Amino acid sequence: MTDSALRPLYFKPRNGVRIVVWSAFAALLLLLPLVARSSFAQTLLCATGIAAIACMSYNMLLGQAGMLSFGHAVYTGLATFVAVHAMNRVGAGWWLPMWAIPLVGGLAGLAFGVVIGYVTTRKAGTPFAMITLGVGELVFAGALMFPEFFGGESGVSANRTAGAGWLKDVGITFGPQLQVYYLIAIYLFLCSAAMYAFTLTPVGRIANAVRDNAERAEFVGYDTRWVRYLVVMASSFFAGIAGGLTAINVEVATADLLYSVRSGQYLLFTFLGGVGFFFGPLIGSVLLVFALVVLSELTKAWQLYVGIVFLIMVVYAPGGFAALLMLNLRRIKYGEWRKMRWPYAGMAFFGAIALWGFAAIVEMLYQAQDAAVTGSALSVAGIKLDSATVSSWVLAMAVLMVGAFGFEVWRRRFKRVWDDGEERIAEAIKKAEAAIV
Amino acid sequence: MKFNVKPAALAVAAVAAVVALSGAAHAQNVKVAFIEGLSGPFGGVGQNQLKHFQYAAERFSGKQANSGVTVEIVPMDSKGSPQEALALLKKASDEGIHFVAQGNGSNVAGVLIDAINKFNERNPGKEVVFLNYAAIDPDFTNSKCSPWHFRFDGGVDMKLEALTNYMKDEKGIKNVYILGQNYSFGQQVSKYTKEMLAKKRPDVKIVGDELHPMGQVKDFSPYIAKMQAANADTVVTGNWGADLALLIRAANAAGFKGKFYTFYAGVIGTPTAIGAAGADRVYMVSYWHPNSAQSQIESLYTGFKQRFNEEFYTVAAVNAVRYLVAGVEKAKSTNAAAVAKAMAGMKMKGASGEDIEMRASDGALQQGMYVAEWTKAGGPAVKFDQENTGFGFKTVRYLMPEQAAMPTTCKMPKRP
């Protein structure tokens, strides 16, 4: 493992679980390319790796310090521009090795964090959110006004195989995508370790305190603005690394990297992944790449699906997927999970049916809109439908209703079992507490 | 579906038929990745262009064209983002697709050209060819020219050549105001307009040269006020989409009487937004429009409208498909490098019956240019209206390909 220097920071003997988890993470990163062999799959992996760093850095703001930012793409994007310019300098004979470009991006991100954060952190909460949005628009619009640096609409491109160095001599040119993947993987591992370590430092903890109750934090001696400012700086550094990796991965920086939609994506998927747990954004980044690259190819309605899933999650599971996972792990720990197998299976079964019915309706709506081009026939999960016939609509609605009804029935059962389990767990905890002292 | 066979198209069909006979033994399938924003803010335009391509592939390849080459369009949604487009480029090549079509946004096109150059260099034998149907940054056929890039639209330089050619003879033009979106296209429009007007009409005054951030302006009335204050009688603008529609509406509301010379008044949605507001005062430069007297593809236009209830205007899509088919036929192979070589320098008959040529020296299609006026539909000159607005385009000037041709500074790398 590469982080031996960091290990004494937080690895205590009693934390065997941590060693196992981090080793598994490293092994996963190492072995993933064996499964994903095609170059497109590797591109996906690279995109996910970069998104993971970006989302985790975003979660330093949202999850750790409770700062809802709509302008995170400013840091990743500006860093990409700086990194691309640095790459061109390397091509022109700078001594910098190519693998250090992400660090250049990180430092650039940090620098922008210092400048922009000074303004945005003057406020907390909702005003902070609005301000980051405004600053994001400002930077985006500014990018097109300074073509000298931002290269106008076609952006600035660079070549990642440029430059010299001993790595070149052993055959690592970063030309092949696989080599880029491993560079990203190493950075991902180091950055996650560093960001995790950050959560365990005094500032990391005080950021939590400020998130929970900023006023109280002031009364125990902390200048909350300064705490926010520090967190923004740290977060922008890691965002900058993600930006630098983007520069290497795609070899071009364009203004759309700064667009508010991208900031919105970081927010959306970090939240879906789960802001309450450190690994939540990792799940989020996988979802992000899945939705943007895979789902958007499968269906035109992908934005609608993402929007609806997001709404449902905010209302019913504000902890994101990470929290759902942890709740189930807790069940397993207290030996309560087995009782929920059947309710889960029932819900999954009818849920899938309802989902099919819903998706069929949505897909037919979209199909009907473009029926002139592609005809009215379509298939949803292998079942053929025709948006021009009534029977298809009736079928879809019937399936949706059957699915929804069955789901509701099982959901009630599930809730009973779940609440039962909750009581038993509460009792178990009480017993355990009573045993202390 | 019946195809009104006009002489030019007949010639194409005849050639196609001959080649088809020779190549009939092995029918060839060519996939084209159509990488465009198909969802999100610019999704409407992308979807509309996709229809053009699919329609063109139907009509000009395979059975209907009596060709052994069948073109299949594979839509891929880039959401208008260059970054996404790059990922899709990789995906396309993974799926064995070696032809890419794109056009909306010079930003994406520029990135694609660059990426394709790099990709082809790193992956010999798996080359990708770029069919650019609408990104008209002249750099693409000059300083950034590439043997893998073919542009089927007219460059900004060609279009302004046509526009200023018309303006030259309009004696009413005295004070010209240039307004554009602040990015390379808007800047180039401004640059070429000034250069060309200085040459052709030295008496015309440029009373304003303004760039505004793209898509940020909600209220154009202050700009109109400025034009009025400057006594402008003519506005040259590269604006498109909402920026164009809002500009013309604001002009109308403020009673600004000047004329507008534009590039993209015909793009889907814009005619609706302009409507009566632009009657007899909006001009558009393009390589084709439905009421061009020389139009050879009226049946294509009506057929498209009948089928999709949308306007047909991207002839570049048709030409891209035709060139691709002819290229494959000539090369007797679907290998992208061979097809690229075959397409370079290839001549055909264009939509207006003119001789078009894919110039080998810079990859720019040499074709005729129209300047058309937005006016009330009806009569032989304005047979078709646009988007059921009751208004359509009327030709006021036509330039033959050789008249519209512009020099190139391209130092084309040797085609492999």
Next chain:
Amino acid sequence: MSTLNGVSYGLLLFMLSAGLTLIFSMMGVLNFAHASFYMLGAYFAYQVSSWTNFWVAFVVAPLLVAVLGGLFERAVLRKTHRFGHVAELLVTFGLSFVILELVQLVWGRTAVDYRVPAALDGALFQLYNANFPTYRAFMMVVAIAMLLALFLVLRKTRIGLVIQAALTHPETTEALGHNVPRVFALVFAGGCALAALAGVIGGNAFITEPGMAQAVGAIIFVVVVVGGMGSLAGALIASLLIGLMQTFAIGLDWSFIGALKSVGVEVTPESFGYPLWKLKLSQVAPILPYLLLVVMLIVRPKGILGTRDD
């Protein structure tokens, strides 16, 4: 002329930000989908006016949007209340996505032909050599009427008093037990209706297309922050300020080069930072609101009439 243009644009911004401010100060919710309701207003008005006429749409569209807004508040927003303001904001954020997609699904992805009614088309009067459009005057009248109506409702009715109390002393009002859910739903619906009204009269003056929500979204947040969170009067001043500033800046071709020249410094393309110095004020006009936001935060973080510090 520029003044009138600026004021009318500013008033439209105020119509938008008034609803946002109301919702924010009453419920603490930053309604991210506010601009989406503005868009819905425009689209509904387009649809209704194509069936009947503009005046029916003028009344019906805001009411429809108000009903939708109220339903959303009851069905979704209320459930997230216990998770705090961030969750509430996120829910409206998600809603803005869904509304955008649904609008595109129903009305297509391009602009619709929503026009100014014939009765209001044309010029009201001439000034110098420019027309002042009747419709702009109409917009101003509607905005001012709305302003007066809002004022009366807030001052003279019971609900108005509760809302007003919430504007200044949110905690106290809550403690007095006035935060009955019905008032919440009502305020949310009312705020949405205001946005929709702005959409009805702005959609045809400008353009009705799926991108219109995003185009104003960021600006109205700037208005609310610059005006001071939760201050209606502040929002009015900020709206007018931004409207006027943008309008006048476009008319001015000032740049740093000119300014430096007048103090005797010559700037050439070789000088350091030339790309910045050469920008003209008119070029940067549309991003001035964002610059104003940044400057405001540095000199007066509370906003123009803000009372709350964070």
Next chain:
Amino acid sequence: MSEFALELNNVTKRFGKTEIIRGVNLAVRKGERVAVIGPNGAGKSTLFNLISGRFEPSGGDIRLNGENVAGMRPYQINRRGLARSFQITNIFPRLSVFENLRAAALYASGQKYSFWRPLSALTELNDRTEALMASIELKRRRDVAATLLTYSEQRALEIGITIAGGAEVILLDEPTAGMSHSETDRFVHLIRNVTVGKTLLTVEHDMSVVFGLADRIAVLVYGEVIAFDAPERVRADARVREAYLGAVLEAQEATA
């Protein structure tokens, strides 16, 4: 160095036109325990908010160990050795009990804004936090999120957060509010234990607590201190009886 830990000179506070605090003078000696009493709306909580920096006074000065802290931000005042608790529980809801206390002790422990050291390596801080947790009797709830505690546990945690930083001057705003009699007794005992040797100001309604805990009592009525003296003398003060205490004492005697 001043002999007073806390001095208020002519402190006033206006909200709009209403003057809530109308020239308060108060001098608290080091190590003294002072209870602030007075009728509802007298401005007791406002006074605490002014001293601790939550509000800025409209006039007058507030001296902490001789230094004027009027107008300073809460964290600046806290760093100068003053900590306070709140009437409405004000804790870090999602942090565990242990983390609540550790966060509260962090700045004073000299860690300030450090991000190069893991918390787990700060042995002394951690031991001290454990000890504090034991002294406020929350040891068995160590890893429970604060929001899940019972009300009285949260009140104890509130006090724990207040004293964790080791401030010399402690302000407790109705520490026993909402507690039952038996809980209150236990709690007063706890407060006495953990504030040994410190200067203590407390707002309290429960007279038994006041007289049991305070060395001196300050009576605040309508934004003015009308008496500030030892408990017996305050009890005997005619003005105080007339303005406030009489009614309260009668009421308490009646219920007792």
